[in-house]
Amino acid sequence: MTTKSSEEWKAPLTKQEARSLLQKWREENTRCPEKVRDVWQAFDLRNSVGDEKWQILEQVCLAAMDLHDAVLIKDCLTQLDAKFPNSSRVRRLKVMAKLELRERYEDALKVYDDMIKKDESNSILYKRKIAILIAQRKIPEAIREMSEYLKKFMNDSEAWLELCDLYIQEQEYSKAAFCMEELILTNPHNHLYHQKYAEIQYTINTQESMELARSYYSQAVKLNPTNMRALYGLFLTASNLSQQAKYTSQKRRENAKIASWAMSHITKIYEDAEAGKHQLSALEAMMGSLQVNSVN
Known part of the structure; x- marks a missing residue:
C-alpha cells in the first residue's frame, strides 16, 4: 500500500493508512508535531496497532512537547510509565517533559549525567545534553x-x-x-553532502575554495542531475572563475562554458516542468540564497 504524504493526510484515511503515515514520519525523522497530534486524535489507534502502540505513543509524546500540550504529554507518559516502569527511555521522556520543557536545564543535565554513568553506550542521552546547550x-x-x-x-x-x-x-x-x-568519505554517493560542502567552500570565497566549490557542485550534479541548488552553485562558481584575472584566457573560457551549460540545464528543467516565465525570472533571486547563512 502506498503511504499518503504529509500534505495529503487530511484526505479520508483508513486506520492502516494513518498508522503507515505515522511510521513514515518516524522513519524519515520528520518533525511535524501538529500533524502527528492531529492524526493521533483523529484515529483511535490504541487497540489496533499491537506493540507498535508504544512507539506511536513516544512519537506523540515528543510531538506534544513541541506543542507544549501538557494534557497530551501527561496522557502519553502515564501509559508509557505503566507499561515500562523501569525504562531509561521513558525516564528520558520524563526529564524532557518535566525539566527541559520548564527550562530547568541544570537539573536535567545532572539527571542525564547520572543516567550516562549507568549506560555509557546510550547515544541519545549525550545528544540530549547537547540539545540543552544549544537551547541555552x-x-x-x-x-x-x-x-x-x-x-x-x-x-x-x-x-x-x-x-x-x-x-x-x-x-x-x-x-x-x-x-x-x-x-563524504563515509557516503560518497550522497549528492546533498557534496552540495553542502560546495556551499561552505563558496562561502569561504577564495580562489582555491571557489575551485573546490565548482568541483563539488559538479559532483553533486553528476550524482543528481536535477539538483537545482547544485546547478545554481555550479553556474555561480563557474561564472566567478571565468572572470578571474589570474587565469589564462583558455581557463576563463572553460569556466564560461561550464556556466553556460549549467544555465541551459536549469532552463531546460524549468521548461520541462512547464514552470512558466515567472519562475525563470526568479532564478537570479534564488541564486543569491546560495551563500551559507551564519547566525550573528
Whole structure:
C-alpha cells in the first residue's frame, strides 16, 4: 500500500493508512508535531496497532512537547510509565517533559549525567545534553560536547551534520568543511553532502575554495542531475572563475562554458516542468540564497 504524504493526510484515511503515515514520519525523522497530534486524535489507534502502540505513543509524546500540550504529554507518559516502569527511555521522556520543557536545564543535565554513568553506550542521552546547550545558546560548549560525542560514536552522520551547522553558526567554515569531508568519505554517493560542502567552500570565497566549490557542485550534479541548488552553485562558481584575472584566457573560457551549460540545464528543467516565465525570472533571486547563512 502506498503511504499518503504529509500534505495529503487530511484526505479520508483508513486506520492502516494513518498508522503507515505515522511510521513514515518516524522513519524519515520528520518533525511535524501538529500533524502527528492531529492524526493521533483523529484515529483511535490504541487497540489496533499491537506493540507498535508504544512507539506511536513516544512519537506523540515528543510531538506534544513541541506543542507544549501538557494534557497530551501527561496522557502519553502515564501509559508509557505503566507499561515500562523501569525504562531509561521513558525516564528520558520524563526529564524532557518535566525539566527541559520548564527550562530547568541544570537539573536535567545532572539527571542525564547520572543516567550516562549507568549506560555509557546510550547515544541519545549525550545528544540530549547537547540539545540543552544549544537551547541555552551555548554554542562553543555544544561544539565541545559534540566533538567528544563523535569520538565515541564516529558513524553518527546526523551528529556530523549538526556539528557542521554549529561551526557555521560560529563562522568557522574550515571546521564545518572538515565535518562534511568526513561525511563524504563515509557516503560518497550522497549528492546533498557534496552540495553542502560546495556551499561552505563558496562561502569561504577564495580562489582555491571557489575551485573546490565548482568541483563539488559538479559532483553533486553528476550524482543528481536535477539538483537545482547544485546547478545554481555550479553556474555561480563557474561564472566567478571565468572572470578571474589570474587565469589564462583558455581557463576563463572553460569556466564560461561550464556556466553556460549549467544555465541551459536549469532552463531546460524549468521548461520541462512547464514552470512558466515567472519562475525563470526568479532564478537570479534564488541564486543569491546560495551563500551559507551564519547566525550573528
